[in-house]
Amino acid sequence: MPPLISAALDNPATYFSWGWLQISVGNLIVILVMFVLFILALVLPFPGGHDDGGDGS
Amino acid sequence: MTAEVESHTVAPAPGDTWTGKLRDRVVRELPPDKLLPDRQPSYVGSWIYVFGVLTIAALLVVVATGVVLTLEGPEWYHISDVGHFFNSLHFWSVQLFFIFMVVHLWGKFWMAAWRGRRAMTWITGVVSFIVSLATAFTGYLMQTNADSQWITFEAKDGLNAVGIGAWFNVTSLGQTMLLHVCTLPLVVGLIVVLHVLLVRKRGVVPPIDAFKNEPAAASDTAEVAS
Numbered sequence: 677m678p679p680l681i682s683a684a685l686d687n688p689a690t691y692f693s694w695g696w697l698q699i700s701v702g703n704l705i706v707i708l709v710m711f712v713l714f715i716l717a718l719v720l721p722f723p724g725g726h727d728d729g730g731d732g733s
Numbered sequence: 734m735t736a737e738v739e740s741h742t743v744a745p746a747p748g749d750t751w752t753g754k755l756r757d758r759v760v761r762e763l764p765p766d767k768l769l770p771d772r773q774p775s776y777v778g779s780w781i782y783v784f785g786v787l788t789i790a791a792l793l794v795v796v797a798t799g800v801v802l803t804l805e806g807p808e809w810y811h812i813s814d815v816g817h818f819f820n821s822l823h824f825w826s827v828q829l830f831f832i833f834m835v836v837h838l839w840g841k842f843w844m845a846a847w848r849g850r851r852a853m854t855w856i857t858g859v860v861s862f863i864v865s866l867a868t869a870f871t872g873y874l875m876q877t878n879a880d881s882q883w884i885t886f887e888a889k890d891g892l893n894a895v896g897i898g899a900w901f902n903v904t905s906l907g908q909t910m911l912l913h914v915c916t917l918p919l920v921v922g923l924i925v926v927l928h929v930l931l932v933r934k935r936g937v938v939p940p941i942d943a944f945k946n947e948p949a950a951a952s953d954t955a956e957v958a959s
Contacts, residue, residue: 710835710839713836716780717780717783718780722778
């Protein structure tokens with residue numbers, strides 16, 4: 677295993693704590709990425725869109 | 734002799750055989766133009782509608798890399814460089830699978846995607862999410878490293894506490910491995926196929942306000958009420 681990875685695995689994960697809520701940095705990053713993706717998917721224009729009169733089926 | 738031959742050549746009507754009935758029902762429920770459409774309504778032109786197929790794409794990578802891992806075995810994917818690469822591909826495609834699935838779930842939840850007789854589509858999505866969690870969980874258990882030992886003994890206490898430890902013994906690597914590489918992927922695959930067929934049958938759900946200025950909105954509302 678590369679030294680950088682083995683060194684990272686040897687150390688305990690970093691945790692954020694706010695009162696009763698405790699979450700690791702890794703999990704927090706994944707949740708934030710999902711939020712960002714969700715917002716971007718709603719606001720970014722979709723390329724090549726046109727109304728073809730489909731019926732939803 | 735002639736009469737005997739004739740009796741064997743008389744074909745039953747298509748509606749009289751179970752194969753004929755099944756074929757008629759499949760074609761009636763899911764005609765080819767619904768199964769493989771070449772046009773979609775305009776509201777599908779949004780990034781939020783992309784995450785379902787992204788989830789399936791990630792699932793295909795998960796399955797393909799998983800097949801390679803099963804063919805080569807732990808001595809290969811724990812030690813060799815190529816094995817590490819495929820192990821990482823398997824792991825990270827699972828992360829993407831869940832990220833895409835959660836965004837897909839949020840999108841469908843906030844547009845109330847169970848409208849228009851799509852309840853079973855929603856339910857199969859929920860079930861596939863739950864079974865996927867179990868599949869990922871057994872994957873973490875069979876990493877055969879310190880991480881998996883920690884997760885196993887934490888999970889053992891949790892499963893025993895809820896009373897199902899007798900059926901799911903997470904400290905049994907054999908049971909965990911068989912569940913992960915055989916039973917659970919099979920269940921996930923079947924439910925995902927059913928989910929996609931239901932999406933094709935009922936169509937992609939329109940946004941809530943898609944028809945608010947058109948009389949067609951009434952039919953969608955009526956289907957929800959039924």
